[in-house]
Amino acid sequence: MNEIVSIQFDKNAKPLYKSIARGIKKKIEDQTIKGGSRLPAVRHLAKNLGVNISTVVAAYKSLEEDGLVYTKPGSGTYCMPSPAQTAQSDEEASELFLREEFESGRLIVSGDMINLAGNSPSAGVFPVSDFKKAVNEVLDTDGGYAFSYQESEGYRPLREILSEFSKSHYGIDCSADEILVTSGAQQALDVISKALIKHGDTVMAELPSYTGIRSVFTIHGAKMLGIPVEHDGIDLNITEYYAKNCRPKFLYIMPVYQTPTGVCLSAEKRRRLIELAEKYDFYIVEDDLFSDLNLVGERLFPLKKEDTCGRVIYVKSFSKLMMPGIRTGFIITPKKLFENMAKAKYATDLSGSGFIQRALAVYFKNGFWNKNIEGLVGYYRKRLEITLRAVNSFKRYGIGHAEVKGGFGVWLNLPSNVTDMDIYYKCKQRKVIVAPGSSFYLTPAAGYQHHLRLSFASSERLTDGLKIVGECIKSAVNETSTHTIFI
Amino acid sequence: MNEIVSIQFDKNAKPLYKSIARGIKKKIEDQTIKGGSRLPAVRHLAKNLGVNISTVVAAYKSLEEDGLVYTKPGSGTYCMPSPAQTAQSDEEASELFLREEFESGRLIVSGDMINLAGNSPSAGVFPVSDFKKAVNEVLDTDGGYAFSYQESEGYRPLREILSEFSKSHYGIDCSADEILVTSGAQQALDVISKALIKHGDTVMAELPSYTGIRSVFTIHGAKMLGIPVEHDGIDLNITEYYAKNCRPKFLYIMPVYQTPTGVCLSAEKRRRLIELAEKYDFYIVEDDLFSDLNLVGERLFPLKKEDTCGRVIYVKSFSKLMMPGIRTGFIITPKKLFENMAKAKYATDLSGSGFIQRALAVYFKNGFWNKNIEGLVGYYRKRLEITLRAVNSFKRYGIGHAEVKGGFGVWLNLPSNVTDMDIYYKCKQRKVIVAPGSSFYLTPAAGYQHHLRLSFASSERLTDGLKIVGECIKSAVNETSTHTIFI
Numbered sequence: 001m002n003e004i005v006s007i008q009f010d011k012n013a014k015p016l017y018k019s020i021a022r023g024i025k026k027k028i029e030d031q032t033i034k035g036g037s038r039l040p041a042v043r044h045l046a047k048n049l050g051v052n053i054s055t056v057v058a059a060y061k062s063l064e065e066d067g068l069v070y071t072k073p074g075s076g077t078y079c080m081p082s083p084a085q086t087a088q089s090d091e092e093a094s095e096l097f098l099r100e101e102f103e104s105g106r107l108i109v110s111g112d113m114i115n116l117a118g119n120s121p122s123a124g125v126f127p128v129s130d131f132k133k134a135v136n137e138v139l140d141t142d143g144g145y146a147f148s149y150q151e152s153e154g155y156r157p158l159r160e161i162l163s164e165f166s167k168s169h170y171g172i173d174c175s176a177d178e179i180l181v182t183s184g185a186q187q188a189l190d191v192i193s194k195a196l197i198k199h200g201d202t203v204m205a206e207l208p209s210y211t212g213i214r215s216v217f218t219i220h221g222a223k224m225l226g227i228p229v230e231h232d233g234i235d236l237n238i239t240e241y242y243a244k245n246c247r248p249k250f251l252y253i254m255p256v257y258q259t260p261t262g263v264c265l266s267a268e269k270r271r272r273l274i275e276l277a278e279k280y281d282f283y284i285v286e287d288d289l290f291s292d293l294n295l296v297g298e299r300l301f302p303l304k305k306e307d308t309c310g311r312v313i314y315v316k317s318f319s320k321l322m323m324p325g326i327r328t329g330f331i332i333t334p335k336k337l338f339e340n341m342a343k344a345k346y347a348t349d350l351s352g353s354g355f356i357q358r359a360l361a362v363y364f365k366n367g368f369w370n371k372n373i374e375g376l377v378g379y380y381r382k383r384l385e386i387t388l389r390a391v392n393s394f395k396r397y398g399i400g401h402a403e404v405k406g407g408f409g410v411w412l413n414l415p416s417n418v419t420d421m422d423i424y425y426k427c428k429q430r431k432v433i434v435a436p437g438s439s440f441y442l443t444p445a446a447g448y449q450h451h452l453r454l455s456f457a458s459s460e461r462l463t464d465g466l467k468i469v470g471e472c473i474k475s476a477v478n479e480t481s482t483h484t485i486f487i
Numbered sequence: 488m489n490e491i492v493s494i495q496f497d498k499n500a501k502p503l504y505k506s507i508a509r510g511i512k513k514k515i516e517d518q519t520i521k522g523g524s525r526l527p528a529v530r531h532l533a534k535n536l537g538v539n540i541s542t543v544v545a546a547y548k549s550l551e552e553d554g555l556v557y558t559k560p561g562s563g564t565y566c567m568p569s570p571a572q573t574a575q576s577d578e579e580a581s582e583l584f585l586r587e588e589f590e591s592g593r594l595i596v597s598g599d600m601i602n603l604a605g606n607s608p609s610a611g612v613f614p615v616s617d618f619k620k621a622v623n624e625v626l627d628t629d630g631g632y633a634f635s636y637q638e639s640e641g642y643r644p645l646r647e648i649l650s651e652f653s654k655s656h657y658g659i660d661c662s663a664d665e666i667l668v669t670s671g672a673q674q675a676l677d678v679i680s681k682a683l684i685k686h687g688d689t690v691m692a693e694l695p696s697y698t699g700i701r702s703v704f705t706i707h708g709a710k711m712l713g714i715p716v717e718h719d720g721i722d723l724n725i726t727e728y729y730a731k732n733c734r735p736k737f738l739y740i741m742p743v744y745q746t747p748t749g750v751c752l753s754a755e756k757r758r759r760l761i762e763l764a765e766k767y768d769f770y771i772v773e774d775d776l777f778s779d780l781n782l783v784g785e786r787l788f789p790l791k792k793e794d795t796c797g798r799v800i801y802v803k804s805f806s807k808l809m810m811p812g813i814r815t816g817f818i819i820t821p822k823k824l825f826e827n828m829a830k831a832k833y834a835t836d837l838s839g840s841g842f843i844q845r846a847l848a849v850y851f852k853n854g855f856w857n858k859n860i861e862g863l864v865g866y867y868r869k870r871l872e873i874t875l876r877a878v879n880s881f882k883r884y885g886i887g888h889a890e891v892k893g894g895f896g897v898w899l900n901l902p903s904n905v906t907d908m909d910i911y912y913k914c915k916q917r918k919v920i921v922a923p924g925s926s927f928y929l930t931p932a933a934g935y936q937h938h939l940r941l942s943f944a945s946s947e948r949l950t951d952g953l954k955i956v957g958e959c960i961k962s963a964v965n966e967t968s969t970h971t972i973f974i
């Protein structure tokens with residue numbers, strides 16, 4: 001933060017605070033002060049510039065009014081990442097990690113490598129034989145009709161089953177007329193973008209988040225604003241700040257077992273977020289990857305359950321909980337958006353596979369879903385235990401982790417002298433792939449290179465992999481200490 | 488064309504032709520002269536305005552230089568539909584027919600109605616039992632792996648099979664690395680739009696054409712230019728005019744058995760179109776619905792076969808030729824576009840269904856495709872004969888039709904005193920649905936309301952339906968004659 005001390009300002013200007021604010025603004029614009037970074041404490045800056053504390057307070061306040069900085073109560077004043085900056089840094093981040101080395105579905109992990117990076121479920125636990133029964137029932141009963149063009153919104157009986165299912169499993173009260181069947185969550189996000197985003201619009205997303213949203217939102221011409229995730233969910237002060245100043249169309253959020261952090265949005269924040277959406281007229285796109293996969297403690301329900309004012313667009317995929325290859329998920333949309341969503345879905349692919357949708361309807365009717373989820377919870381609970389045992393042993397190297405209550409991954413906090421890429425490359429040399437925390441960021445933020453996500457989703461050699469990660473962490477930490485001492 | 492005679496111009500202006508051009512321009516801008524309509528003959532206008540012929544020639548030339556009109560050699564001067572006009576008329580047309588009454592996949596045709604409008608194949612001829620064999624082979628052999636996430640570009644062995652298949656069946660020489668598997672042709676068009684269209688770009692399409700393109704291109708912010716289809720394919724003079732003046736990104740075209748007219752692009756026009764694409768730097772998006780379904784005369788090959796300079800993006804769907812419910816098709820893209828297409832596909836839905844793609848690979852490997860096509864050709868050839876027999880009997884009412892050599896439909900030309908909607912409503916009252924020609928137009932054009940498309944794709948009561956259409960045509964023609972004589 002030394003740069004800010006060297007700002008240009010006119011000591012005799014009146015009012016003085018405006019001159020200081022202009023000096024800081026210049027540093028923000030030329031990116032000497034980076035988006036997301038903390039400005040110096042008021043007292044500290046005042047002393048360095050040789051001005052009164054109240055003058056710096058006034059300068060910060062004026063910058064805040066211009067939307068250049070924001071205040072985090074009890075923490076300080078931070079530089080706002082501008083939408084333009086976000087887009088640019090997005091490109092940079094892509095260049096740096098995603099295109100080059102690591103991107104979900106793109107990174108080729110060969111058979112002799114241990115994959116602790118991916119978020120794909122284990123093929124070994126897929127309910128193939130139950131699904132085969134359903135498939136053959138459809139082929140025998142419906143014949144050619146299973147393969148006709150079908151309603152763009154989805155096979156009607158499946159939509160009715162999903163409406164009952166959403167009520168009984170997620171506490172969401174909705175009719176079949178609010179449900180749109182899609183080809184997984186990614187298509188759901190594409191359809192939502194088509195229906196809601198106009199070129200040049202702004203949308204908000206958690207920071208860090210699932211990186212696949214980057215491509216889909218930006219391809220529709222949206223600027224993305226990232227909102228930091230705290231231990232109890234996204235920072236709602238920043239959300240409000242953006243909502244008020246940038247008028248975003250929607251917020252993309254995973255309120256339960258967030259990817260990649262595993263964080264859950266607290267009860268209080270849930271209430272306040274819906275209030276904000278109502279007050280500033282934006283939608284909440286809730287991606288519910290894992291609420292079914294509660295591994296520790298009490299089960300949490302989707303945010304949509306609490307949506308009394310039609311603000312939440314609920315997205316559910318069966319990829320993680322059943323199997324990705326069926327490419328099916330669904331949207332529960334507020335009624336007033338349904339028509340536009342249906343048109344967008346039609347433009348996207350006319351309709352999904354009626355064959356698969358009919359087979360899923362049979363699968364649900366036969367009660368196979370519950371049976372499958374019970375099996376998965378037991379399976380992943382064991383794998384979480386194995387992972388936590390290893391991760392807790394990393395504590396001796398200064399490694400902490402976020403609380404995990406469900407999902408597929410553990411979010412590690414690295415000490416400030418070790419970066420995620422240090423460990424990523426070390427692990428890769430030992431044929432283990434981990435997910436560098438920085439690959440989940442859409443915008444630069446202080447400390448973004450000090451996380452790792454370890455996935456226990458699918459590797460058959462989980463224990464071996466975790467052991468190697470431990471060794472790599474140890475080696476990285478030791479090397480850094482050596483540097484610190486001798487150089 | 489009387490409106491143009493009443494143009495405002497200053498008889499003493501110098502140069503006089505500019506004053507006349509301004510007067511005509513005003514009429515074009517306020518849409519008194521409609522896009523697509525023919526301007527009066529030079530001689531005729533000169534006489535009416537009391538000016539020299541050369542003055543009118545100069546006025547038309549000046550309008551042509553401004554991109555407001557175009558000359559069709561041997562036919563006259565026509566008003567250009569502007570992109571803005573196109574978009575607006577598009578909306579109007581949607582309102583008028585598509586949203587209200589008729590749109591592929593949206594029009595509900597109840598069980599007691601005879602559907603001669605749709606382009607969906609008969610469920611009765613779907614190769615369900617062969618596909619079932621393939622499905623079960625995959626489930627038994629691959630188990631859970633059939634349902635994992637798969638490469639976004641498509642299941643590699645299927646892409647290799649499709650590359651060989653494209654060579655042996657369509658004469659297209661391409662490698663698996665140029666093939667991208669999609670969820671049908673509609674998703675292919677969505678992916679192509681994402682990869683190529685920037686907000687505000689222009690694209691070209693045939694007029695009339697498949698109306699599903701309207702939503703996908705406009706959702707990506709493209710302006711659409713319609714190019715009239717002649718008996719030997721689109722008008723290449725207008726194509727060149729647009730290519731030169733509007734710099735479109737691509738032309739969407741069905742060179743073989745065009746929907747809805749059935750027209751085939753002549754050998755000479757194929758050559759010239761590729762030259763134009765090269766000269767003016769646009770791509771040709773070839774939608775090959777039916778080249779496999781050659782019912783009369785010699786088989787025609789896709790335009791892509793002749794593409795030596797990487798200008799043609801080939802789109803193939805299995806919906807019409809196998810069954811829509813498998814939601815699978817593919818793109819063959821020029822190599823330099825592959826990376827962008829793959830990214831766009833990834834943003835759209837991560838990947839298609841690996842399960843279905845594996846089953847298709849088995850289906851092709853077992854030779855089921857050829858067996859199926861042979862069956863289809865025999866089946867549809869008979870239905871075409873039935874349809875032509877009926878249609879030829881409509882001649883007595885002044886009804887002609889375009890030549891049909893393949894595909895699912897016959898394009899009727901109605902006499903100028905009967906509109907498509909007259910007959911559409913009459914047929915609907917008798918519980919037969921036909922496709923009004925105007926529903927296939929993206930822009931207004933002279934005579935666009937004097938066509939009908941009769942589809943012989945799927946109705947089980949084809950003969951009954953055609954008989955009723957004949958009766959409705961007879962009744963419509965007679966009513967109009969009565970009007971003409973007595974009112």
